[in-house]
Amino acid sequence: MSLLSRSPSREAAPQQAETAGHAPQPRGKAPRRHSGPLPDRGHALRYWIIMAVLMLCAVGFTFGILAWDNPMEVGSRGFWLIARMRVETVIVVAVVALCQAMATVAFQTATNNRIITPSIMGFESLYVAVQTAMVFLFGITGVSMLIGVPQFFLQAGAMVVFAMILYTWLLSGRFSNIHIMLLVGVVIGGGLGSLSTFMQRMLTPSEFDVLTARFFGNIGNARTEYLPYVIPIVLIVGTVLWLRASRLNVVALGKNTANNLGLNHKRELMVILGLVSVLMAMTTSLVGPMTFLGFLVATLAYTLADTYSHRMLFPMAALIGYVVLTGAYFVMRHIFYAQGAVTIIVELVGGLVFLFFILRKGRL
DSSP: OOHHHHSOOTTHHHHHHHHTTOOOOOTTOOOOOOOSSSOSHHHHHHHHHHHHHHHHHHHHHHHHHHHTTOOSOTTSHHHHHHHHHHHHHHHHHHHHHHHHHHHHHHHHHHHTOSSOOGGGGTHHHHHHHHHHHHHHHHTTHHHHHTOSHHHHHHHHHHHHHHHHHHHHHHHHSSOOOHHHHHHHHHHHHHHHHHHHHHHHHTSOHHHHHHHHGGGSOOSTTOOGGGHHHHHHHHHHHHHHHHHTHHHHHHHTTOHHHHHHTTOOHHHHHHHHHHHHHHHHHHHHHHHOOOTTHHHHHHHHHHHHHOOSOHHHHHHHHHHHHHHHHHHHHHHHHHTSSOGGGHHHHHHHHHHHHHHHHHHHHOOO
């Protein structure tokens, strides 16, 4: 008897499968499988509902900032003249929210740590050191010497150069370790902070009071004449990060996995950190230090979006940042009449969220 005659016939195969306890698979209908940033319809619906709610909140707070205490009738020429003077505040908030959100999410992906923020690299310490040095050397007039477009780019450029030297030295040299880079950034930031404290002790009380006001991020005191230069830079850098979102997804898998998938992990890290340094230099030079805003919006974005896709994390984080800043600005200015305390309140809430996250996770 031939081997072919011993094999079960095609007609008997479904019967044998059913006898063995397996239900026969229907012909022509392969099992449906799906893999993506949102695994099922429920996750997708939840994501878009949250985005819609954030958009409604953003529109509501924006209209509140433009229309609250506006004595003119809504829609009239006088109303829009007054609202136009408040639009600059809204634009500053949008720029800061976009910079902080995208920079923090990209930085945490590059470092594979959802606790640390770009502030750890010494951006804010360098900002404080520059402000303090100018007042220390030139007195109160040193503050006015830092006002102007050339001075703005000089200060922002110093931050970017400082960051790029750090990245090139510690990621391309014999160390080639991002954890060493972070530790060196902490040490340098601490050293700059100590130097700033020493110079502040040598100032007069009036000089110290003027200088202290520069150490808190303040939306209301942002220099709007910088916006025509800041907005194109932020949009270009943000677009580049957006286009590299798929690469960020791979970087999030870790160094070995990224290299095995054909991505040059070290080069990608340097590109991401360079873009992050530009965004952080823009926002810090525009409104001052905001230590915990990025951590707050990134943590909320991870929790609410529940996805690995950076093309979904970026817009949600930016919207959360915008809603948080506009909501805090509206409440503090029009209800408590303390607009200068906006960033202080945001930093307080962000710090509490940071402590809660640390205590719940139990480790860095």
